[in-house]
Amino acid sequence: MQNDARVAEDTRAKVRQAIEELGYVPALSAQLMRAEPAPTIGLFVSSVDIPIFGQLNRYLHEELNALGYHVLQETIVSSTRSEQESAMENLVRMPIKGMLVSVGGVENDLHQKYAARVPLLVVGRPEPSGTLHSVGYDEDYHGETLVDHLAKLGHRKIMMQDARMNRTMGTWTRVQAQKRRAAALGIEFDATYTSLMSERELEQWLLKTLDDGYTAIMAVFDRRLVQLLQAAKRLGIRVPEDISMTGSDGVMDGVDLLGLTTVRKPVELVGRGAARRIVELVEGPEPAAVINERYRGELIIGTTAGRP
Structure with missing residues (x-):
């Protein structure tokens, strides 16, 4: 059945005839038991x-x-x-x-x-x-790079979406780097955990962020940035004219088409x-x-x- 050269041709013919008469189908599981498992x-x-x-x-x-x-x-x-x-x-x-x-x-x-x-x-x-x-x-470098970009644009009051260390260590690390960099540059900042907010709650938070004089929001990653852009559009808030926004990851389809300012990992x-x-x-x-x-x-x- 395995075309082994050591098997005589007449024996091979007899086995094939028996297979045809019996309707025999080889069991893959049995073959795997004999094979060396792949690493x-x-x-x-x-x-x-x-x-x-x-x-x-x-x-x-x-x-x-x-x-x-x-x-x-x-x-x-x-x-x-x-x-x-x-x-x-x-x-x-x-x-x-x-x-x-x-x-x-x-x-x-x-x-x-x-x-x-x-x-x-x-x-x-x-x-x-x-x-x-x-x-x-x-992530330390990514957080610092995003804050540096906003600082060069002239932003002196930044709102950040916060992250929890026990939910996403990488995002939390980047946000901590953002906070340290903003403090070192003398930028006023605050951070809010928004991941559990409803659509309406996110809109209210966005309006309050504007009312409190923040000129930029740093989203935890690109999906959250898109949610903010959608909320801003519903509220008639212009981005970046009324408020700037950044994301992170840079791998989502359409990043270039949407024009997201982000870090591509x-x-x-x-x-x-x-x-x-x-x-x-x-x-x-x-x-x-x-x-x-x-x-x-x-x-x-x-x-x-x-x-x-």
């Missing part, structure tokens, strides 16, 4: 309907496949700790060689727990403990770099130092930010 990396990633995680997912898969590895994936459907732990536990019980984790809200002790059982690398977000391998974005560099690093951890000796790589993106100057 596999476990991947725990945030919802792929978020553009930046969808792209990251693609580059991780492409690079790991090119390196001869398969991917076994768990996608987050709940931000609760129990659901996160359940997904990671399920992965580590599978025949994986290593694990990649790209979920903003996973707490450090969970990373540590599974890093003790399998080579583990944190992807995309900062790793504050300094004890875990990570490949991510330079180097998703491909992070994705492919993380894939190569986890394979190195799996195949080679433990590195002498903890892997801590940060990649910088670029400022995209659009039409949503102008002079106050």
